[in-house]
Amino acid sequence: MYAAPAPRRGSALSPWRRTWRSVAGRALPRESRNLRWLVLLALLFAAGIFIWPGVFPMTSLVLPMLFGSLFLGPRELPWFVVFVLVMVVALLARLPQITGITGGVLLVIFTAGFIILLTSFRRSRLGVGGSQGESMLVDLRDRIQGQGGIPVLPDGWHAQSALRSAGGTPFAGDFIVSARPHGGDRFDVCVVDVSGKGAGAGTRALLLSGALGGLLAALPPEDFLASANDYLLQQNWEEGFATAIHLSLDLRTGSFELRSAGHPPAAQRAAGSGRWTVHPSEGPALGLFENAEFPPVRGTLRSGDALLLYTDGMVESRRRDIGLGIDKMLGQAEVLLRGTFEDGARRLIDQLGSRIDDRALLLIHRG
Structure with a gap:
């Protein structure tokens, strides 16, 4: 008589695991996973600014852009910076009025985004971005100097x-x-x-x-x-x-x-x-x-x-x-x-x- 194989322990959790893998993007290339996590981080900051504007300052959105300059490649980084800046513009509707202080904050955010974009365009000549490109150069130097x-x-x-x-x-x-x-x-x-x-x-x-x-x-x-x-x-x-x-x-x-x-x-x-x-x-x-x-x-x-x-x-x-x-x-x-x-x-x-x-x-x- 044929007996069906017993289900493996923990098989009931497999749908949750598949959902987690989909959210975390573990099956994706590393830069795509980094992009997904950074988008989630930017959305969390934006939600905090929208719900608790007194707790989360608008300038906190600079942090996801800085992390993006470290972990994203030259193809993903410009689009991510644009995405964050669009969220900044959308969050302006939450503010009761635009003051001089708000204008200074916006100037800082957009200036930081512009500088990160310029850095990304320069890195595009190498084809890799962030810490990966720097580590490649350091590794090349160490290997050749080892001779x-x-x-x-x-x-x-x-x-x-x-x-x-x-x-x-x-x-x-x-x-x-x-x-x-x-x-x-x-x-x-x-x-x-x-x-x-x-x-x-x-x-x-x-x-x-x-x-x-x-x-x-x-x-x-x-x-x-x-x-x-x-x-x-x-x-x-x-x-x-x-x-x-x-x-x-x-x-x-x-x-x-x-x-x-x-x-x-x-x-x-x-x-x-x-x-x-x-x-x-x-x-x-x-x-x-x-x-x-x-x-x-x-x-x-x-x-x-x-x-x-x-x-x-x-x-x-x-x-x-x-x-x-x-x-x-x-x-x-x-x-x-x-x-x-x-x-x-x-x-x-x-x-x-x-x-x-x-x-x-x-x-x-x-x-």
Whole structure:
């Protein structure tokens, strides 16, 4: 005999659950759910203003518009703002008379709506709105800047990097990319200074750091700067140039090659004498000329030696020539790094350089 399956416990509540899902909009996309909740919130505020005008001020309708600017996309937000402003006009009929104070309140509400609409139109270029668009940009910045992290080096080798941007913003035109291909004996690192400074150069630096990070790990050292130069020439940026210095270090022998593209020279500290030596290298800035050549400068890091790579924000200012700035930096480095190199990059960058320019610094020490 066939027996009908027993009803599941709580099946009597399923219509209520379906009704709740319909009201809450759980089956809808997130922005549509947000829109539904914000419409309900605006209607609740409007009902409170209509029933208890002395308790709920008219300006409380600004709150749903502000929440909408955070949680709605560029397509839904303009219509929601218009919906709220229409409710404001409809609620005017509830007021016994229009006074000067009421006119000021209306001016505040409509001005806030206009500003939110302008923000929505600007965000429409990105295609996402509110906190989602900002979180996407921050995530992109963090992922690309993660490529500048120093890989794990063998015992006896230490590398530190530090970065400061003009104005203290998290976006800068200076950055560092590094790689240790296949975990082998070669360590490649490049310090780059994109034209411009601060947030203005930050967007170009984000794109360029991702591209250079891939090239650094994939190409032999002698081809890296030439390929980076070709990449910048293809971008056709108005401020389409950058300076860079590339170090390729053999972790077994300590021998290295330096190639520069219009960048300040690297400096090496000899452990025996304690003196700093500048390694001048020639090469045009990236993105200016086709078929540019970048001749190498060779040297060796022995036990106790250190190598310093930096951007011009560390040594250049309006009142000081870059040569004098390098001398000052090396003199400061001699004082700060005497006895220990621990946290040396951060200590150097905090003491030196222009606060109105981006600064990047890399310190490599062989123990």
